[in-house]
Amino acid sequence: MNKTYTDLNPSPRLLLGPGPSMVHPRVLRTMATPLVGHLDPDFLAILSDVKDLLRFVFQTENELTLAVPGTGTAAMEAALSNLIEPSDRLLACIHGYFGERLAEMADRYGAQTKRLQRPWGEVFDPDEIDLALSTFPAKIVTLVHAETSTGALQPDIDVISEICHRRSALLVLDCVTSLGGMPVEIDSWDVDIAFSASQKALSAPPGLAPITINPRAREVITKRSSPPPAFFLDLLLLERYWSDQPIYHHTAPISTTYALREALRLVYEEGLPARFRRHRAVAENLWQGLEALSLPLFVPQEIRLTTLATPQLHQGIDDANLRQRLLEIYNIEIAGGFGPLAGKIWRIGLMGYSSRVENVRLLLAALEDLLGE
Numbered sequence: 001m002n003k004t005y006t007d008l009n010p011s012p013r014l015l016l017g018p019g020p021s022m023v024h025p026r027v028l029r030t031m032a033t034p035l036v037g038h039l040d041p042d043f044l045a046i047l048s049d050v051k052d053l054l055r056f057v058f059q060t061e062n063e064l065t066l067a068v069p070g071t072g073t074a075a076m077e078a079a080l081s082n083l084i085e086p087s088d089r090l091l092a093c094i095h096g097y098f099g100e101r102l103a104e105m106a107d108r109y110g111a112q113t114k115r116l117q118r119p120w121g122e123v124f125d126p127d128e129i130d131l132a133l134s135t136f137p138a139k140i141v142t143l144v145h146a147e148t149s150t151g152a153l154q155p156d157i158d159v160i161s162e163i164c165h166r167r168s169a170l171l172v173l174d175c176v177t178s179l180g181g182m183p184v185e186i187d188s189w190d191v192d193i194a195f196s197a198s199q200k201a202l203s204a205p206p207g208l209a210p211i212t213i214n215p216r217a218r219e220v221i222t223k224r225s226s227p228p229p230a231f232f233l234d235l236l237l238l239e240r241y242w243s244d245q246p247i248y249h250h251t252a253p254i255s256t257t258y259a260l261r262e263a264l265r266l267v268y269e270e271g272l273p274a275r276f277r278r279h280r281a282v283a284e285n286l287w288q289g290l291e292a293l294s295l296p297l298f299v300p301q302e303i304r305l306t307t308l309a310t311p312q313l314h315q316g317i318d319d320a321n322l323r324q325r326l327l328e329i330y331n332i333e334i335a336g337g338f339g340p341l342a343g344k345i346w347r348i349g350l351m352g353y354s355s356r357v358e359n360v361r362l363l364l365a366a367l368e369d370l371l372g373e
């Protein structure tokens with residue numbers, strides 16, 4: 001073999017897609033911190049900080065709160081594989097791609113899955129979920145808080161959770177694109193399991209997936225007739241590993257954990273209300289600019305994410321070509337729509353460290369230039 005491998009030198013992209021988002025320099029620097037062993041007392045203190053900070057950002061007191069090694073899909077898989085026992089009934093509320101992913105996973109774990117569908121871009125009225133549960137009593141309801149395929153935010157989570165509990169179901173909420181950018185109030189909404197990912201509004205690199213499990217859901221997991229099928233994602237084993245007296249389960253991704261801790265520390269320093277206000281103000285800036293470029297938003301303002309904007313493309317825009325030129329000429333990444341929204345919308349993420357007015361200005365100027373060509 002006589003090939004030469006050059007130094008790693010990827011293009012200096014501005015990440016304004018649906019994730020990963022830009023990572024704060026403080027987080028990048030933290031990743032260069034020398035490693036300690038994953039059972040070192042210093043590392044256990046770091047895990048303990050991560051747990052505390054995750055409780056802060058999820059707004060919960062849940063004891064069982066940690067970060068699963070892997071991306072958001074790993075936490076999704078942890079939630080479902082720990083709750084579902086074969087033939088359990090699960091109501092999957094689907095208003096976009098990720099709602100369907102939850103349903104597909106439930107099928108794979110042997111649940112009897114019923115799909116409650118809404119057109120992409122719409123959200124559920126809690127009464128619809130109540131009606132569905134009245135004819136299909138389910139053990140678990142899955143719902144996506146921030147649907148990254150459409151840009152829609154599901155409101156009324158507290159009402160939906162009350163309905164689920166009245167109907168003896170547990171609510172599993174996907175907060176991948178909301179946590180750290182928009183209010184996620186796990187305890188006051190009484191959500192049973194919620195999960196997210198490190199690389200969206202928390203602005204850490206991908207590789208860890210926050211998850212929180214309330215005592216009600218934990219009890220259901222402890223009463224399973226057999227252990228969950230995936231050893232790696234067994235939440236009770238993970239809980240022991242993340243305890244003060246850890247029992248080896250896997251080798252934690254040390255540098256990624258450093259990064260998540262630093263990213264969460266940044267959230268803590270900014271404060272949640274200020275962080276949510278920043279995301280909204282920057283998003284509003286983008287919305288106005290997009291409208292001015294005749295790119296109206298796909299989702300009505302009342303249910304619009306502030307972490308991810310989805311402008312509609314007018315006829316005449318060559319979607320793939322324009323995004324490619326945006327990347328090549330301006331080093332800016334945004335994403336296209338997919339499924340029924342392919343070629344119809346773009347997905348522009350303003351999450352965490354990406355959510356800054358200067359990024360909006362840069363993107364709008366670049367779009368104006370390319371659209372004018």
Ligand SMILES: Cc1ncc(COP(=O)(O)O)c(C=O)c1O
Pocket residue numbers: 018019071072073074076098144146147148149174176177197206
């Ligand atoms: C709403 C939602 N759920 C789940 C996922 C899966 O997360 P990951 O790609 O980190 O596995 C994503 C990823 O974009 C998402 O947006």
